[in-house]
Amino acid sequence: MGIKNVTCFGTGLIGSAWGVNFLIKGVNVTLYDLDEAKLADAKARITAMLDFYKEMKVLDDAQYADCVKRAKYTSDVKEAVKDAEFIQENGPENIAIKQSIIKTIEEYCKPDAIIGSSTSGLLVSDIAAYAKHPERIVGGHPYNPVHLIPLVELVKGKHTSQEALDKAVAFYREMGKEPVVLNKECPGFICNRIQVAVNREAYELVLRGVCTVEDVDKAVVFGPGLRWGLMGPHLCGELGGGKGGIKFLLDHIGPTTKAWYEDMATWTEIPEGYAANYAVPGVAEELKHRTPGTGRDDQELAKWRDVGLVQLLKYHGKL
Ligand SMILES: NC(=O)c1ccc[n+]([C@@H]2O[C@H](COP(=O)([O-])OP(=O)(O)OC[C@H]3O[C@@H](n4cnc5c(N)ncnc54)[C@H](O)[C@@H]3O)[C@@H](O)[C@H]2O)c1
Incomplete structure (x- = not known):
């Protein structure tokens, strides 16, 4: 595999789950967020997801420990992106923030790093509007819960190069995702x-x-x-x-x-x-009308959903 070092830039709900996805597929993952409190939240979410994988026997003890070892948490931007070959951007769904995140990332990242944006519906062309290298920016839209839903919708912006898109498709595939490439940008994707x-x-x-x-x-x-x-x-x-x-x-x-x-x-x-x-x-x-087993509140419901998704993913040969 070409890509060994990946950064999740913004580690809320989506960034944390991307982190787990990348970790279980064997790459080194740097998790960046604004401050220590946000990182502590991300770490708690990531630990809970890895615990779940262990409980479901997707990871054994050694694999679990290896995932933990490959995760690095930082609120230092330079440290976060300097070694990354692929950066998954998961900041808030706001065009001005996304544009400023791209500017920040580009200041410190490698010249050939690819940047995938998790945006749910903003145009990649707009996100990359002020980028130094818009050709390396692709839309990489995941589905929640990201670590358990294989789909990633890829979108090319006006200036995205075919090479960056192909590399992103190959990378996501190696991360166990099922990439679907849009032939043209459209709001809301597929x-x-x-x-x-x-x-x-x-x-x-x-x-x-x-x-x-x-x-x-x-x-x-x-x-x-x-x-x-x-x-x-x-x-x-x-x-x-x-x-x-x-x-x-x-x-x-x-x-x-x-x-x-x-x-x-x-x-x-x-x-x-x-x-x-x-x-x-x-x-x-x-x-x-639901039971503790099928989920009477958000937490129980999410657990019930995730257990079911694991069964379905196994049926699809995806776990
Ligand atoms: N929630 C979903 O179901 C879902 C699904 C697919 C895609 N998305 C997309 O993923 C992205 C993230 O969504 P989320 O639900 O994880 O949001 P979230 O609010 O949980 O996480 C956003 C994170 O970005 C961080 N952040 C804020 N400003 C930042 C900056 N300047 N630089 C770096 N990080 C910054 C925040 O501290 C927070 O941790 C959005 O673009 C959203 O549209 C969300």
Whole structure:
């Protein structure tokens, strides 16, 4: 493997989990954040994730100790980036902050270091707008929880070189990720667009009184969600069309969906009051019906999710 030294620049929720991902794949990881308190938080999160991997027997004692040994924490920018061949930027989702982070990184990093940005939806071209070397900056958008979700969406900015993109793809692949490269920049990339489309209709069904928050969640989990964990909309369609495959599905069943599309939500801002009046009480009610094993609060729920993801990743041959 070419890349041995990686830096996570900004180690909140996403930066810490990237750190764990990189550590279990054997590279040296420097974790940078603004001050000692932030680094202490990051260390606690990273320790909890590594503990989880040990509990799930993904790491044995020796591998766990080796991961701990390869993690270095610092709030000194120069120290953080000077040896890195790949820098994953995970600062706040704010264009001015991202631009200033790039400036800071470029002051001290190696001339040929690649910079991947975790941005959820900002344009890489804008993030790299004032960079000395915009050609080495790529979008590398992960999914939460980053250490357990293989997807990384790669985006080229106006000035990103093909060489940097290819190197980033190869690096992420070595880190166990499943890279998907966008052919062009678009807001929200691939999966956040799909996610908000599904969410909009879920919220709409609740707002119209068609079903409760709990029932729409249940319908997704025990219906399409189970399939989506294994295959995407096109392969689902291939099987859904029987002998005729996706062509039959689209040609013969597709037209009947016109009336549904016409009736579906088209709003572009979350309706006022949805969070306070529907989502929050709906989630509270849903959690009441769960068990300690399946998660009655955020912490239990995240643990239950992570255990399930490990099983699914093993099924996919990804762990
Ligand atoms: N939360 C998600 O589900 C998610 C998923 C995918 C991508 N992202 C993206 O990842 C990035 C980080 O998100 P997060 O949820 O980890 O946020 P976060 O607030 O948890 O972490 C941001 C970190 O950046 C640090 N920071 C602030 N200013 C900085 C600076 N100038 N230099 C370096 N570090 C600085 C903060 O101290 C903090 O630790 C964002 O761009 C976000 O859009 C988030």
